[in-house]
Amino acid sequence: MRDLFLAVYLRDLRLALRRRVETLMPVAFFVVTASLFPLGVGPEPQVLRQLAPGLAWVCALLAAMLSVSQLFASDFADGSLEQMLLTGRSAVVIAAAKSAAHWTLSGLPLIAAAPLLGLLFDMHRDALGALLVSLLLGTPVLSLLGAVGAALTLGLRSAGVLLLLLVLPLTIPALIFGTGAVAAVDAGLSPGGHFSILGALLILTALTAPVATAAALRISLE
Numbered sequence: 001m002r003d004l005f006l007a008v009y010l011r012d013l014r015l016a017l018r019r020r021v022e023t024l025m026p027v028a029f030f031v032v033t034a035s036l037f038p039l040g041v042g043p044e045p046q047v048l049r050q051l052a053p054g055l056a057w058v059c060a061l062l063a064a065m066l067s068v069s070q071l072f073a074s075d076f077a078d079g080s081l082e083q084m085l086l087t088g089r090s091a092v093v094i095a096a097a098k099s100a101a102h103w104t105l106s107g108l109p110l111i112a113a114a115p116l117l118g119l120l121f122d123m124h125r126d127a128l129g130a131l132l133v134s135l136l137l138g139t140p141v142l143s144l145l146g147a148v149g150a151a152l153t154l155g156l157r158s159a160g161v162l163l164l165l166l167v168l169p170l171t172i173p174a175l176i177f178g179t180g181a182v183a184a185v186d187a188g189l190s191p192g193g194h195f196s197i198l199g200a201l202l203i204l205t206a207l208t209a210p211v212a213t214a215a216a217l218r219i220s221l222e
Contacts, residue, residue, distance in 0.1 A: 032111050130182045
């Protein structure tokens with residue numbers, strides 16, 4: 001299982017390196033969208049600090065959905081996804097590996113770009129640290145849930161719209177507690193409770209989402 005996970009994970013990373021422009025699109029979307037808001041709402045530091053957590057999470061969510069729609073599409077189009085499942089290898093491991101590769105290619109760059117958002121919105125150091133931790137715990141949840149939606153809408157017309165309708169309601173808890181952690185720091189409170197809930201959401205999603213993704217892939221390929 002470990003060898004299969006690593007093989008699929010590294011394969012997706014190598015394929016992404018051949019499509020560097022497409023791979024960088026979510027990060028570019030995140031940075032450009034976030035940078036437009038200070039121009040629209042004005043330069044008032046207090047207003048920008050209040051907007052920063054929610055804006056960062058909404059932009060991260062939309063950026064993740066922008067790329068997750070293609071998670072299985074290319075493999076489905078060239079038949080390699082069907083071949084991987086027909087080998088008798090664990091579909092759950094394949095789904096987990098592809099979700100992990102998606103997070104590495106989209107989630108990690110978003111976290112790396114978050115300090116730029118903190119600079120644009122004049123965030124305090126502690127608030128920015130809480131934002132980074134919340135994104136570190138929450139963005140894998142977005143990738144795992146996005147994989148379920150991508151598998152369910154595989155091969156359908158208007159798959160991107162259906163994916164958003166299916167996945168966005170499921171991501172609301174991560175969005176609420178991710179922004180709540182930063183708001184708690186700004187209010188002088190401990191963000192530990194929010195981080196604990198985000199960690200519990202991550203564990204629950206990591207245990208259930210690959211199973212659901214594997215089942216959805218089998219249904220889509222039938």
